[in-house]
Amino acid sequence: MTIWDGLIWGGTALTAVGLVALVWCIISAARAKARVTDDATMRELMRRVMVVNMAALAASVLGLMFVVLGIMLGR
Structure with missing residues (x-):
């Protein structure tokens, strides 16, 4: 297992x-x-959900970037 394989699997997990x-x-x-x-309660709940949503989107994008980077550099 090379470092690029680790980058691919780490990106997949992320x-x-x-x-x-x-x-x-x-x-x-x-x-x-x-x-x-x-x-007011709905706005407060949605404010919290939106923070998690943005963090989840960022994690997914970074993970996919790591996968693509590992595939490109591993060849």
Whole structure:
């Protein structure tokens, strides 16, 4: 196993973590929409979900960049 293989597998793991976090965001937003009727409470919940959503998107993008970099440099 070379360093490039490690970069590929590390990027894959980071992308998977990002995707799991994105699924959590979708489920949390759906639950909040079904349960919360107060506008202020909904805004606070969505503010927290949005922070996790942005972090999850960043993790997924970085993970995919690592995978592509490992594939390109490993050949």
